[in-house]
Amino acid sequence: MVRINVIDNGGQWTHREWRTLRDLEVETRIVPNTTLLKELLKENLHGLVLSGGAPRIGLDGTLGNCAEYLDNADFPILGICAGHQFMARHFGGKVKPSKAPEFGQIELTLCVEEDPLFTGVLKKSIVWESHNDEVTTLPKDFMKLGESENCTIQAMRHKKKTFYGLQFHPEVEHTQFGEQIFKNFIQLCEE
């Protein structure tokens, strides 16, 4: 069975990420972001979700031990909201307070024809947001996958590794293709 743990960065929806994975029959657990990598690796991990959270990545560049995970993981990682912003900052991108923060229902537009994380997701779809900061400059090794009217980097991926970042929240009930995105991520972890 696939195991994907959720790193808790203090999000309101961390437990929803856990629930979505559990509902999709994945072995999962919520783990504090202070956990050392060697502790994490005691379990046979197939993937990791870096949750969102109250920390302001646009103002302060730390997020527990997430840097250690990103530097050493040989499995897929999905960063959500603050997790996504931290991923961008860690790999050399820029994160700043949003000029127009987004809360609630927003339209996401995908800017690539095909990506395994977005298989079965329409080019335009409804996603739910809740962020004060955002990625303003992509890291060198990343490509942009999606945008919204007020936030140019809604989704990104590493060009070589299976690392994804999403500014919106696929784990909440109201995001139209949220479950599909999780299914796709699980599939990436199985491969």
Place this chain on the structure above:
Amino acid sequence: MFHAERFIDKTIVSLQKEIKGKALIAFSGGVDSSVCAALINKAIGKQLIAVHVDTGYMRKNESKQVKQMMEDLGLNYRFITASKEYYQALRGVEDPEKKRKIIGEKFIRIFETVGRNEKIDYLVQGTIAPDWIESGGGLRDTIKSHHNVGGLPKDMKLKLVEPLRDLYKDEVRKVARAMKIQVSERQPFPGPGLAIRIIGEATPERTRLVREACDIVEKEIERAAEQGLMELPWQYFAVLIPIKTVGVHGDKRAYGNTIAIRAVQSVDAMTCHYSTIPHDVLDRISTKITNTLQEKVNRIVYDVTNKPPGTVEWE
């Protein structure tokens, strides 16, 4: 997927291990505490005592109905009327966090008294995931202190038992249906009750106004849903906003309060979309509230905020 039957079996076994002796349950009559009571009843039977507190902030006839419910369920229960104490404790209190903490502490002091008198060590609460998530702690910001988590006093003596901590409302309802609990579909009602549906001081008079308005909103929306005019919202109620505006009543100037109509669609309370209420229904609610509350309320507004950025309740 969440399997209600599996959850029930597992929980009963672990409750039997966890509870040694008598336990009391904080019983509001809602789906969370009813499911909890049913689970504990299966685990320890007559050792369970249900305690319902009428805080004075319950809806119309609610405590009376809860009493009847405890009778019908054959629960060993204590019914405590404490409205005077609650009104007294909340006198002059406007801050929503202070309200929640005062109410939370009062609940515990009442339960401690029952516990002391009847030699009970365990307090069972129907806490569910959004309660502790929103109450914050550690890295997580405090959105609001739920009375049963963030509102607990630090020196509490009773040992907490919370079998539903990892569940959301839709999952609790699944358990309720599996256990054939009557209130499985009842809409959520917060522990602090009407006190957090009054912006500003929750005086007895303001409570009377919001109670009446909530009753009208509930009845009209339920009737509209029965008639197929709209989908029954996940939660629906009135909020009293003590901001006065000018009106005209029978050729005379009126200067009364404002009531907001709030209704949302949700599955788990973690994200919500405001409900679309047909204009005819809004119209009926508006006329009925203003005609019932007369000089006290002369303006009705309709809340069209999602969560986020809003929350379901206003406080």
